[in-house]
Amino acid sequence: xxxxxxxxxxxxxxxxxxxxxxxxxxxxxxxxxxxxxxxxxxxxxxxxxxxxxxxxxxxxxxxxxxxxxxxxxxxxxxxxxxxxxxxxxxxxxxxxxxxxxxxxxxxxxxxxxxxxxxxxxxxxxxxxxxxxxxxxxxxxxxxxxxxxxxxxxxxxxxxxxxxxxxxxxxxxxxxxxxxxxxxxxxxxxxxxxxxxxxxxxxxxxxxxxxxxxxxxxxxxxxxxxxxxxxxxxxxxxxxxxxxxxxxxxxxxxxxxxxxxxxxxxxxxxxxxxxxxxxxx
Amino acid sequence: xxxxxxxxxxxxxxxxxxxxxxxxxxxxxxxxxxxxxxxxxxxxxxxxxxxxxxxxxxxxxxxxxxxxxxxxxxxxxxxxxxxxxxxxxxxxxxxxxxxxxxxxxxxxxxxxxxxxxxxxxxxxxxxxxxxxxxxxxxxxxxxxxxxxxxxxxxxxxxxxxxxxxxxxxxxxxxxxxxxxxxxxxxxxxxxxxxxxxxxxxxxxxxxxxxxxxxxxxxxxxxxxxxxxxxxxxxxxxxxxxxxxxxxxxxxxxxxxxxxxxxxxxxxxxxxxxxxxxxxx
Numbered sequence: 001x002x003x004x005x006x007x008x009x010x011x012x013x014x015x016x017x018x019x020x021x022x023x024x025x026x027x028x029x030x031x032x033x034x035x036x037x038x039x040x041x042x043x044x045x046x047x048x049x050x051x052x053x054x055x056x057x058x059x060x061x062x063x064x065x066x067x068x069x070x071x072x073x074x075x076x077x078x079x080x081x082x083x084x085x086x087x088x089x090x091x092x093x094x095x096x097x098x099x100x101x102x103x104x105x106x107x108x109x110x111x112x113x114x115x116x117x118x119x120x121x122x123x124x125x126x127x128x129x130x131x132x133x134x135x136x137x138x139x140x141x142x143x144x145x146x147x148x149x150x151x152x153x154x155x156x157x158x159x160x161x162x163x164x165x166x167x168x169x170x171x172x173x174x175x176x177x178x179x180x181x182x183x184x185x186x187x188x189x190x191x192x193x194x195x196x197x198x199x200x201x202x203x204x205x206x207x208x209x210x211x212x213x214x215x216x217x218x219x220x221x222x223x224x225x226x227x228x229x230x231x232x233x234x235x236x237x238x239x240x241x242x243x244x245x246x247x248x249x250x251x252x253x254x255x256x257x258x259x260x261x262x263x264x265x266x267x268x269x270x271x272x273x274x275x276x277x278x279x280x
Numbered sequence: 281x282x283x284x285x286x287x288x289x290x291x292x293x294x295x296x297x298x299x300x301x302x303x304x305x306x307x308x309x310x311x312x313x314x315x316x317x318x319x320x321x322x323x324x325x326x327x328x329x330x331x332x333x334x335x336x337x338x339x340x341x342x343x344x345x346x347x348x349x350x351x352x353x354x355x356x357x358x359x360x361x362x363x364x365x366x367x368x369x370x371x372x373x374x375x376x377x378x379x380x381x382x383x384x385x386x387x388x389x390x391x392x393x394x395x396x397x398x399x400x401x402x403x404x405x406x407x408x409x410x411x412x413x414x415x416x417x418x419x420x421x422x423x424x425x426x427x428x429x430x431x432x433x434x435x436x437x438x439x440x441x442x443x444x445x446x447x448x449x450x451x452x453x454x455x456x457x458x459x460x461x462x463x464x465x466x467x468x469x470x471x472x473x474x475x476x477x478x479x480x481x482x483x484x485x486x487x488x489x490x491x492x493x494x495x496x497x498x499x500x501x502x503x504x505x506x507x508x509x510x511x512x513x514x515x516x517x518x519x520x521x522x523x524x525x526x527x528x529x530x531x532x533x534x535x536x537x538x539x540x541x542x543x544x545x546x547x548x549x550x551x552x553x554x555x556x557x558x559x560x
Contacts, residue, residue: 119492139489168489178490181480186498189469191553192530196523198556200461209419209448210458211560212399214501218466221494222557226550234541241538243476244531250472251528258521261514270506273471276478277502280491 003029007060009053009075010034011043013122014092015066016130019047021163024132031056042127054082062159065091069231073102080108088155089113094179094228095235096143096172104145111149114156115172117141117179118165125225136164143172180239184232185247188240190222191229283309287340289333289355290314291323293402294372295346296410299327301443304412311336322407334362342439345371349511353382360388368435369393374459374508375515376423376452384425391429394436395452397421397459398445405505416444423452460519464512465527468520470502471509 006022008015011032022028032047033056034040040049050056057063057079065075072091083089089112093099096115103113120138122129140160144153157167170178197219200207233240257265286302288295291312302308312327313336314320320329330336337343337359345355352371363369369392373379376395383393400418402409420440424433437447450458477499480487513520537545 119490121493138492141490168486170486174484174486175490178480178484178487181477181487182490182495183492185476186473186495188534189473190498190557191550192527192534193466193469194553194556195549196465196527196530197461198552200458204454204458206448206450206454207458207461208560210399210421210455210462212418212463213401214504215462215466216560217497217500218470219557219560220497222553224494224550224554226547226554229550230543230546233538233546234543237538237541241535244535244538247472247476248528248531248535250476251524251531254468254472255521255524255528258513258517258524261517263510263514266510266513267506269475270471270504270509272478273474273502274504274506276474277470277499280488280496280499 003027004061005029005031005059007050007056007063008032008047008066009056009063009079010066011039011046011049011127012066013125013127013129014118014120014134015064016043016046016127017120017132017134018064018066018163020130020132021135023047025162031060033057039127046127046130053078057082057087059084060087062155063087063089065089065093067091067093068228069093069095069099069235072099073106076103076106076109076113080106083109083112087112088152088159090116090156090159092116092118094183094232095176096141096170097176098235100143100145100172104147111147111152113145114148114152115143115145116156116160117143117175118160120165133164135160138165140165140167141175142167142169143175144169145172176236177239180236180243184236184240185243187221187224187229188233188244189247190219193219194222283307284341285309285311285339287330287336287343288312288327288346289336289343289359290346291319291326291329291407292346293405293407293409294398294400294414295344296323296326296407297400297412297414298344298346298443300410300412301415303327305442311340313337319407326407326410333358337362337367339364340367342435343367343369345369345373347371347373348508349373349375349379349515352379353386356383356386356389356393360386363389363392367392368432368439370396370436370439372396372398374463374512375456376421376450377456378515380423380425380452384427391425391427391432393425394428394432395423395425396436396440397423397455398440400445413444415440418445420445420447421455422447422449423455424449425452456516457519460516460523464516464520465523467501467504467509468513468524469527470499473499474502 398420
């Protein structure tokens, strides 16, 4: 049986974990590529590295772009001339709307690019952190462009299922709207919390002793990669802005409740929050 | 050598853990008491339970009130007639300002009550969750009233050090100001996030699939006990209101930054948040 050739462009945590998961499966031939020579040397410990980007994608059945949001489009342009007519290209970046709109206009790629977003990750990065079970049991959102042949969407879904993921097919815009609420807004709030804490600590050093487990949990995401988050904030500005404004207006009403000191109202507010959190 | 008699009023997670830690030390005789008969039966598995509240505190060298914020004052009134002249009373509730002001006016308690707040806990509660190492390495804030003899503040500090805690002596008001930033505001924000999520999920069920590890970390504290938090919100309203207003105004300015889409500004914002979070 001919093995499926998978080119992984950008062998870091996500790409490296994909390579390990596919190796474990059998039936796949994985080839990696990284832009920088030093990254290629690190990647070589995980998967065979091609001689060039062109070599990596040539003859590939599947190409997975494991680069940051703002690098995907340039990469698509670069590889398109070397793709076979049946090659399927996917990415793993965290935003889909802007990418889908731009990718739809790229000449020569018609129907062969299916944007994907695996909800998997760690706080560490780099190929050394790779984990063959990274995708197992996690959701991957497959967000086809309008006009993508259903067969290609199905191929993308089957690929992620093969590495143990649960797959949902969403439109790119619905995807961005949902993650604005569950990922981007919390990230922003955690970072604002760190900023407020820094202000308080500048006036009062002792406040550092009042940091407990709750504060650490709440702000853990603030340690995320600044460049990745700067991309997300500029690419998903509309949805993040909407979620942020709704949140801020709610806080404004809450300020009145704080002044009113109505214990019964707080009991119900905290009771609902607790029940919903426990149901997640 | 005469053993130190410690009365623990309210043998739950905090009181039970204290009892276990003291048992391990030697030199202490621990007696517990719970208001409800069913709680007394559960407490009896951790420490000997007295025949009555009066019996528990009579002849005690130290009394530790391990009840919620809004129950401490009533308990102080109840036990004061039975305290010896050298008995030291402490509590473990999360707010100190209002309590210290009220306690200063209680007749007969002069100088013998030192409010304390251990920064230790778990999401589980009840004596069954007790852990002899709960306080080890954690901060305990000792917040004496004006007029408390320094000797009694020192006794409180020595007691917490004996169970492995690190002790800082703060004024009650500074304490409440600090925890408003590091604990109460984050709790409120996590609960508002759950409320916003509930609103979004009511319109769009699929958003639940977009909940990842980050969202779970960020909202973990929202599962805290509603009654305890309702007390905190009504007792520390001024400091929480101040912290909330500052946070909300910052969000308002941030909405403009989201619309401006300046990647460089975001890089610096996220870079600072990350560096500070990593330093905690």
